[in-house]
Amino acid sequence: MFHITRDDLAKKSDAQLKSLFNQAVQAKPSARRAFAQVSFALRLIRDEIARRGLRL
Structure with missing residues (x-):
């Protein structure tokens, strides 16, 4: 379901990160x-x- 790496997350926008x-x-x-x-x-x-x- 979730296949992510630290590098993937570093490339996400703040909004994408919070959504994820x-x-x-x-x-x-x-x-x-x-x-x-x-x-x-x-x-x-x-x-x-x-x-x-960031804050959630």
């Missing part, structure tokens, strides 16, 4: 693997938001 974070938060994982992928995506997105000094 919201999409990841709203995802309803049906299996443990999906949950792990979403959790990792959230961590990457949250780190990039913090690096930019």
